[in-house]
Amino acid sequence: MNLKKWYSFLILAVLSLIGCDNQNKNTQSTKVEKIVIATSGAPSPFTTVNDKGELTGYDIDVVKAIFAKQPQYEINFEITEFPSVLAGLDSQRYQVGANNYAMNEKRKEKYFYSDPIFKNQYVIAVAKNNNNINRFSDLNGKSTEVSPGLNYATALETYNQQNPNNPVKIVYSEADLLPVLQHVESGQYDFQLIDKVMLSQYTSEHHLNLKIIELSKEDEDRIASPFSYLLISKSSRGEQLTKDINEGIKKIISSGELAQISQRYFAADYSPK
Numbered sequence: 001m002n003l004k005k006w007y008s009f010l011i012l013a014v015l016s017l018i019g020c021d022n023q024n025k026n027t028q029s030t031k032v033e034k035i036v037i038a039t040s041g042a043p044s045p046f047t048t049v050n051d052k053g054e055l056t057g058y059d060i061d062v063v064k065a066i067f068a069k070q071p072q073y074e075i076n077f078e079i080t081e082f083p084s085v086l087a088g089l090d091s092q093r094y095q096v097g098a099n100n101y102a103m104n105e106k107r108k109e110k111y112f113y114s115d116p117i118f119k120n121q122y123v124i125a126v127a128k129n130n131n132n133i134n135r136f137s138d139l140n141g142k143s144t145e146v147s148p149g150l151n152y153a154t155a156l157e158t159y160n161q162q163n164p165n166n167p168v169k170i171v172y173s174e175a176d177l178l179p180v181l182q183h184v185e186s187g188q189y190d191f192q193l194i195d196k197v198m199l200s201q202y203t204s205e206h207h208l209n210l211k212i213i214e215l216s217k218e219d220e221d222r223i224a225s226p227f228s229y230l231l232i233s234k235s236s237r238g239e240q241l242t243k244d245i246n247e248g249i250k251k252i253i254s255s256g257e258l259a260q261i262s263q264r265y266f267a268a269d270y271s272p273k
Contacts, residue, residue, distance in 0.1 A: 029210045032074045035241070037063055038094035040082040043177045043198060045265045046100035046118075046228075048206040050086055053077060059098040059113045062117050065257050066239070066248035073244070082174075083149055089233040095241060097209035097231035100195075102224035112234060112242040116227035116272040117258070121196040122220050124213035127185055129142050136219035143169040145180050152193040155223040167207060178206060227272060 039047045039059065047057040055077050067075045076100075080088065088094035088110055103113065106126060126133045133142065139156075140163060146153040152171065160167035169188070173180065177198070183189045185208050197214065203210050232242045252258045258271040 001217060025185075027234060031072075033072060033076045033237070034254045035067070035073050035095045035233065036093070037075055037077050037082055037096040037098050038085040038214070039077060039098045040085060042082075043087060043100065045198075045201065049079065058118065058261060059100060059228075061261045061264070062252070062258065063096070063098050065261065066245055067253045068242055069248050069251050073178075073241075076132050079142075082147060086231075091233060092233050095233050095238070096245070097229075097236065099226045101231050102228055104151055104154060104224065106154070107231065108266045110234065112232040112238050114230040114242060115246045117249060117270045118227055118228040118262075119270050120226050120228065121228065122215055122223045123199060124196050124215065125184055125192040125198045125199050125210050126190065126213060127187055128209040128211050130187075130190065133213060135190055136215060137221065139168050139191060140166040141169070143171065143190045144191050144193070145171045145175065145183055146175045146193075147174060148172045151224045155193070159222060176204060181208055181210065182204075197270060201266070250254065 021050075034137075039055070041047055041049045041055065044058055046059045050056050060077065063075070063077075067073050078088075078094065082099065085094065085097045085099055086107075097111075098233075100118070106111075116182050124133060124136070124139070132138060138157075139203070144156065146156065153172070154167050156170055160170070175183075176195075180189075180192060181194075181199075181202055184192050191213075197213060199210070202208060213225075230245060232233075232238050232245065249258075253271060253273075260270065260271045262270045
């Protein structure tokens, strides 16, 4: 091979190596991490399956808005039973839980919490003709129906430990929220702890004869802080995922998109400020 051909061969080889290196860099830079978001599909309007079988709701739209600004992630939703959401986060089958989660000290030990995505108020729902419950301390000896693992159940369990002589009668149930509220309306159970916005919506939509008992700040704190969050699995990537989710939350708050999602579902702005 003469010198001219040798130089040509060498230049082509170098260019080929550069091209392969750039291709590898581009492949690495566009690598997308797959994220599975788990939800139970209830309670509405935070997470629900509509008549077309489509998953929708406030939490669902918030998650979509957050990750729309996170091109390094590809998200998929999976509907499962409420306890299975947490079990899946434990096993790292799921990376994110979206289910109107309140702050819970026990859960904080097991999962990362996002920044708040919703600001609300907790209240007591009772039948219109019930005049025996006017404050949290009136719940002693009264009955309620709750899903195990919910922040309301945890709050009442803690309260019973502190008041063992006349505890709240807790009946655990996996029933949907509407029949639970109807059981309070009919007098089958005495009360229901609930988010004020959800109670107002269900009372209006289903013409329930229920009244709202406002809670003092001290009694609200028995349940949880008045915010809801996303839960993130404490995997090796969980800390970075939490940081990226929080960055996305900041963006949709500052842009007003979170307020728009809130208006869509609640006709009011419940976005954290």
